[in-house]
Amino acid sequence: MLKPSLYVFQWISDLGGADTRLKDLLLLLKNDFDITCIPNDDFRLKEKHNTDFLDKNGIKYTSFSNLSPRLNGYAYANCNFRIFEEKHRIQFIQESGLKFIWSNDMMWHTPDELKAVALGQINCILFTSPFHKSLMAPSVLDANPSQAIAVLENYFDSDSWIYFDRPQKTSVTCGKISRADTMKYSEDFPIFYESATRNLPVDFKIMGWNDSLQKKYAWFNFSNSWEFLPENGMNTQKWLETIDIYLYNCNHKFIENQSRSLIEAQLTGCPIVAPNQWNFPNMVWNQRTGYLWDTLEDAQEVLSILMNHDLRKQKGLLASEFTRDLWCNVKVAKENWFKIIHIVNI
Numbered sequence: 001m002l003k004p005s006l007y008v009f010q011w012i013s014d015l016g017g018a019d020t021r022l023k024d025l026l027l028l029l030k031n032d033f034d035i036t037c038i039p040n041d042d043f044r045l046k047e048k049h050n051t052d053f054l055d056k057n058g059i060k061y062t063s064f065s066n067l068s069p070r071l072n073g074y075a076y077a078n079c080n081f082r083i084f085e086e087k088h089r090i091q092f093i094q095e096s097g098l099k100f101i102w103s104n105d106m107m108w109h110t111p112d113e114l115k116a117v118a119l120g121q122i123n124c125i126l127f128t129s130p131f132h133k134s135l136m137a138p139s140v141l142d143a144n145p146s147q148a149i150a151v152l153e154n155y156f157d158s159d160s161w162i163y164f165d166r167p168q169k170t171s172v173t174c175g176k177i178s179r180a181d182t183m184k185y186s187e188d189f190p191i192f193y194e195s196a197t198r199n200l201p202v203d204f205k206i207m208g209w210n211d212s213l214q215k216k217y218a219w220f221n222f223s224n225s226w227e228f229l230p231e232n233g234m235n236t237q238k239w240l241e242t243i244d245i246y247l248y249n250c251n252h253k254f255i256e257n258q259s260r261s262l263i264e265a266q267l268t269g270c271p272i273v274a275p276n277q278w279n280f281p282n283m284v285w286n287q288r289t290g291y292l293w294d295t296l297e298d299a300q301e302v303l304s305i306l307m308n309h310d311l312r313k314q315k316g317l318l319a320s321e322f323t324r325d326l327w328c329n330v331k332v333a334k335e336n337w338f339k340i341i342h343i344v345n346i
Contacts, residue, residue: 003032003034004032004033004034004073004074004341005033005034005035005036005071005072005073005074006029006033006034006035006036006073006074006075006076007035007036007038007067007071007074007075007076007098008022008026008035008036008037008038008075008076008077009038009040009064009075009076009077009080009083009089009093010022010037010038010039010076010077010078010079010080011037011039011040011044011050012026012037012050012053012054013050014232015179015232017079017105017258017259017260017261018078018080018103018105020260021078021105021154021260022078023157023160024155024156024157024160025155026054026057027057027160028155028157028330028333028334028337029334029337030058030059033073033074034060035060036059036060036062037054037061038061038062038063038064038067039061039063039064040064040080040082040089042064042065045061045062045063064089064092067092067096068096069092069095069096070096070097071096071097071098072097072098073098073099074098074099074100074101074341074344075093075096075098075099075100076100076101076102076103077100077102077103078102078104078105079103079104079105079106081110081112081113083102084110084112084113084115084116085110085112090121093121094121099124099344099345100121100122100123100124101122101123101124101126101340101344102124102125102126103125103126103127103128104125104126104127104136105128105132105257105258106257107136107257109136109139109140114139114140114143115143117140117144117147118143118144120144120146120147122147123148123344124148124149124150124340124343124344125140125147125148125149126149126150126152127149127150127151127152128151128152128153128154128257128258129151129153129257129258129279129282130151130282131257131278131279131282132151132257132258132279133149133151137149148343148344148346150339150343152336152337152340153258153336154258154260154263154327155327155328155333156260156264156267156323156327156328157328158267158324158328160237161237161264161267161268161328162237162267162268163267163268163269163317163320164240164241164268164269165269166241166244166269166312166313166316168309169244169309170201171201171202171203171225172200172201172203172244172245172306172307173202173203173204173205173242173243173244173245174193174197174202174203174204174205174243174244174245174246174247174273174303175204175205175206175207175242175243175245175246175247176206176207176208176246176247176248176249176261177207177208177236177239177240177261177265178207178208178250178261179208179231180208180209180210180230180231181208182212182216183250183253184208184250185213185216185249185250186249186250189217189249190217190220190222190226191220192249192296193247193249195296195300196247196273196296196299196300196303197247197300197303198300200303200304200307201307202225202303203225203226203227204225204226204227205226205227205228205229205239205242205243206227206228207228207230207231207233207234207236207239208229208230208231209228209229209230209231210230210231214228236261236264237264237268240264240265240268240270241268243265244270244306244312245271245272245273245303245306245312246261246265246266246271246272246273246274246290247273247274247303248262248272248273248274248275248280256278256280257278257279258279258283259283262274262280262283262284263323263327266283266284266289266319266320266323267319267320267324267328268320269316269317269320270316270319271290271291271306271312271315271316271319272284272289272290272291272319273290273291273292273293273299273302273303273306274290274291274292274293275292275294276292276293276298280292283323284319285318285319285322288318288322289315289318289319289322289323290315290319291305
């Protein structure tokens with residue numbers, strides 16, 4: 001029996017929620033679909049580490065210009081806004097005969113995206129959580145009241161994120177990983193970290209740093225307790241193994257939906273300390289797998305508690321088991337994906 005075709009108008013990478021989510025999605029669906037990845041730019045086809053990954057998993061790839069004008073199956077993209085900005089891309093998907101499934105993991109829409117919604121060029125729009133849907137769906141349905149929408153939460157490949165039994169250390173390492181984007185850091189980011197861990201035996205590691213951020217925070221005197229790495233400065237799993245607590249921080253203008261790095265950290269056994277807002281209560285089981293705080297004093301208290309190695313290990317193990325059960329369930333993830341296919345085919 002022939003597998004249905006899935007054309008992915010997006011390219012994989014090891015950075016950013018959408019492209020890393022795609023890697024795990026490809027692993028999930030590779031045996032159920034005949035998958036072809038199409039990057040926006042042909043030079044991506046020369047990225048050997050990415051083409052090796054695709055080859056290993058039996059996933060095809062080609063340039064946009066090599067696609068047949070008539071295709072059968074489904075198109076999928078996640079946060080690839082160039083599909084709408086460069087009109088020939090969305091027009092091709094529509095005219096090719098593919099049914100288009102669009103996922104926007106961001107907390108905002110673009111005018112071109114909403115125009116495509118209004119024109120009925122998208123068969124189904126996915127949101128990553130009920131929280132995400134509650135904030136994003138109204139604009140979609142205002143543009144097109146008949147637009148099909150659904151919630152499809154992130155899936156994580158269990159084998160890609162291994163639990164790590166962190167050793168006891170004299171200094172406890174707090175850190176976070178992100179893109180090198182000012183929106184990923186609060187205006188007083190270093191003050192928050194040092195205030196939250198006041199008088200505690202800690203050091204700090206950040207992966208997702210660049211010259212612009214260094215310049216922005218030049219007013220702060222970073223001590224030797226701080227270590228910074230650029231985006232993809234090392235393998236994410238290996239880097240997560242070097243931190244003991246994932247201490248979340250972002251800009252006040254930023255709204256977090258479903259942070260993949262936070263889930264990845266939990267899968268490796270790293271407890272989370274994050275604000276008690278946005279979608280975090282659905283990702284962290286407060287006081288069981290990590291801690292959510294409402295005030296700086298709350299954060300100071302829970303970080304003080306987490307200086308106990310045995311407690312950190314207990315929370316980290318629970319975090320790994322909890323997130324693995326919830327977001328690495330292959331059977332449930334496939335069932336949810338095929339529910340989307342059913343919606344598209346109605």
